Amino acid sequence: MSKSTRSGQLGKSFFAMALSLTVCAISQGQQASEKNDKSSQANPNVSENVSRRRQKNNQPPASFRNVVRQVQSKLVKIVGSGGVRGWGSYQSGVCISEDGYVLTSWSYVLESDDVTVTLDDGQSFTATLVGYDPRIEIAILKIDANGLSHFKLDSAVTAKLGARVLAFSNLYGVATGDEPVSVQTGVVSAITKLSSRRGAFKSAYNGDVYLVDAIINNPGANGGVLCDRKGRLLGVIGKELRDNSLDTWLNFGIPISSIASSVQEIRDGQTIVQDRSDQRKPSEPMTLDLLGLVLVPNVVDRTPPFIDRIVSDSVAATADLRADDLVISVNNKLCPSIKALNEELEYVDRDAKVRLTVRRNNEFIDIELNL
Amino acid sequence: MTFKRTTAKTNCFRFTCIVLAALTLLTFNGTNLAHAQQTDETLNQKLPEELQQFEQQRIDAIAKAIPSAVAIFAPGGNGGGSGVVISADGYAVTNFHVVQGCGNFMKCSMADGELYDAVIVGIDATGDLAMIKLLGRDDFPVTKLTDSDQVRPGDACFAVGNPFLLATDFQPTVSFGIVSGTHRYQYPSGTILEYTDCIQTDAAVNPGNSGGPLFNANGDLIGINGRCSFEKRGRVNVGVGYAISSNQVKLFVSHLKSGRLVDHATAGFTVATDQDNHVRVDGILESSEVYRQGVRYDDRLIEFAGRKVTTVNQFKNVLGIFPKGWRVPVKFEHDGEILDTFIRLQGVHADGELAKLVSGNKNPPQRPKPKKSQPGKPSKPVPNQELPNETKKQLEANDQTPAEYENLFEKRNGFVNYYFNRMNQNRVWGLAVSDSDYGNYPKSWKLIGQNSQGTKVEIVLGDEQSGIKSGDDAFVLNMSDDLTEQAKENSNNAFLLALQQWRKMLQLGPSKFGQSTYWGEVPSAEGDQMELIVATRNILESNLLFDTNSGQLRWFESYLDTDRDPCTLEFSNYQTKNGLLFPTTVAYQIGAGKAETISIETFELGKVTKNNQDSNE
DSSP: OOOOHHHHHHHHHHHHHHHHHHHHHHHHHHHHHHHHHSSEEEEEEEEHHHHHHHOOSSSSSOOOOHHHHHHOOOOOOOOOOOOOTTOOOOEEEEESSSEEEEEOOOGGGGGSEEEEETTSOEEEEOEEEEEEETTTTEEEEOOOOOOOOOGGGGGGGOOTTTEEEEEEEEGGGOOOTTTEEEEEEEEEEEEEEOEETTTTEEOOOSEEEEEEEEEOTTTTTOOEEEEEEEEOEEEEEEOOOTTTTTTOOOOOEEEEEHHHHHHHHTTOOOSOOOOOTTOOOOOSSSOOOHHHHEEOOOOOOTTOOBBBEEEETSSSHHOOOTTOEEEETTTTEEEHHHHHHHHTTTBBBTSSSSEEEEETTEEEEEEEEOO | TTTTTHHHHHHHHHHHHHHHHHHHHHHHHHHHHHHHHHHOTTHHHHHHHHOOOOOOHHHHHHHHHHHEEEEOGGGBBBBBEEEEOSTTTTEEEOOOHTTTOOSSEEEEEEETTTTEEEEEEEEEETTTTEEEOOSSSSSSOOOBOOOOOOOTTTTEEEEEEEEOOOOOSSOEEEEEEEEEEEEEEOOOSSSSSEEEEEEEEEHHHHHHHTTTTEETTTEEEEEEEEEEEEEOTTOOOOOOOOEEEEHHHHHHHHHHHHHHOOOBEOOOOEEOOOEEEEEEEEETTTTTTTHHHOTTTOEEEETTEEEOOOOOHHHHHHHHHOBOOOEEEEEEETTTTEEEEEOOOOEESSSTHHHHHHHHHHEEEEEOOTTTTTTOOOEEEEEOOOHHHHHHHHHHTTOEEEEEEEEOOOOOOTSHHHHHHHHHHHHHHHHTTTTTTTGGGSEEEEEEETTSSSSSEEEEESSSSEEEEEEEEEEEETTTTTTTHHHHHHHHHHHHHHHHHHHHHHHHHHHSSEEEEEEEEEEETTSSSEEEEEEETTTEEEEEEEEETOEEEEEEESSSSSOOOOOOEEEEEEETTTTEEEEEEEEETTSOOOOEEEEEEEEEEEEOOOSOOOOOO
């Protein structure tokens, strides 16, 4: 038997031993963390932090500084022109690809002619809107950049009740240029379904959210991110919303799991802002009046098309459309606002069939109307 | 592939490994089962060791920090805030807007449950800082001012103070959080308060916390809380508080202790970012020192006060932490060349303007309107609040200021509390001259020595005439003619004028020399901290810089005009001759020009006031 063979076999044995020991270590770690979770207070990550503290004499105790720096490098500051309040509108966003896709919240800020995205290092880019999902109120922007520090959505994690979270955003627009975004800390207070209204109007999203005890929903914070204490992505910070029943402002983030598939659809090109270059307006278009639909008052630029009431004996009444339904699309074209819905109807002939998709409670219902 | 050719030895080895592995798995599993049972039984079990240590460390830091925190009460019980003691003799730092409604004397409580009297010392209205002095002890618990540039977002921190004026038992409130951002800039919007280079935190900071300390995880000072961002939820904390950095506080401490209304610094130029994200000069005063040093429009600003500048906000941030009169290094790029120089910072406000702004500003600042060109920053300082009745009663019982303290406040135009200015002037001057009584020599002085080339130099300083003879050259300064014009013509005249001013200061002392003000500490070009006295005599201003260690007068800067470089005298190698302390080396320089050094061997000072001059060696 040659030397090399023997050492090769020894090598295999050592490998097997090492592997088994590693497996043991991992399984012990998991079991240890399960044990700690059961004991409700302890978090294995704390001991990690504390021992790291002992190693680095210069680092202050209980500091998140390294994790914070890592995450901040992936966040962007978004500024648009216009907006309701008359001065520059702003919010936060996060890079989700190396080549410039940015995930943010879908809001009036993105309506501007000039949307500027500024990276953590201060570089600024004009962004184009790739698409948006008005149901979960997220949007994807694209900037012409490369080599960007980013989060991969598929390595996002979930958090348990009571988990420590870090919230990153450009609240109050404090950071400009190469100044990093702000960070706050808190815990997950609840994991629940959202029930809210924006101003006097409901939010389109009624799915799962993380409610946190830190006050993270501030002006400009929407589009920021929630991370766990290791800097792993949990969710996107939502817009400023009030809870229906309690009349308090909600501090919440939407889990990545609720967002990921929409993001993929948008990136695959499916949800794109309407291109009407090859459409013609009919001489006698369909109108809401003809259908018997009365929407809520068109107060702000992006008022969502909630139905206020149905005219009795109308086509809408027969089709069982109801007050409080939110019109999502007309003939499969998304209508995120009353303005967009009216515009879409201008391209529909009054004699043609109209297919509406509405959201009622948590369901999406397709309804066909014909005069 | 030779699977067949395995030895028994190797097989045995493999088998052992597998067995070991299996055993290890089983052992851990077994341990876990036992633990799982324990967990069910003991839900309220002890915290793991590391977590206990973590918690204890936090408790210790808080216990260490709390004693130095102060609750400040305005007289009559209408309002107040917080502060923190920085030296054992009772000097404490707080916000300007906290002391604004307090008058000259106020009451302060500390965690020991005691109520102390305090007197106002100095104010920095723009930067929202103020200094008070707690009275009655020389061993107050203090906090340590750290290097706030070491703070990073994510670091733990805690605020201590009296939010909502809750503390009827005088025990301060502690709120914990993290540092959310550093070097943050907050626009003045509606008030004169500009928060530059501040520390942002999500620790709960509420009305009443103003002026109070922000501590790091070790319980040492990193900032003074003073401002928050508010919006739709009203004036309660929303996780966005701002603290003046401890580094900025350090820069202002000696200036506030001077009892003055301290102004902030301006550099004589403004900047804007160009397309390549470079910061360039987009406005410059021709009367400014940077202009005299060669900086021009469109020059690129690289560094200011040792900090690299890449955005306009950064420039505003770094400039905003300095008091008027501070001196900083600056680095520009001009015409492709690097311009590295050291400048003296002027004040933002004109003389008297600051006093007017402060006295006119009796009401709490109005709700600011967000600026059009910037993302709305609707933040404002935390105001005074109504005290709970219990606290009011306690204050009423101790309402009067003891008579023994009344002399600690001295009113004078342009000063917050002249008492402290007088005290510091006397201290600094007393240390510099010690026993030397130059006033005994009111007649002409003669200095004889040689310059660096070995040429004999004779200087005569008299009240009618002054002159310098260097080898075959002679220059005369006529004291009755226009001194400024003569000095502008010729650098030797400027030198004589400066020496004259110095002689008069030694003879008369600061209060008789003219209007003298103790300014505080400023750095020299070499980076040493110096104590500064600014003295004006017959429109000519002089800056006297004293070494903080030896107390000796090191530099005497004589200004003909505020927009001209001074003639700077540097004194060294002091020796005592016949009971008088004299510098045996005198160097002089105009602006950044060539420096000349003279070693003085003989001092002949005229004593008798009549005709004959008796010399004294």
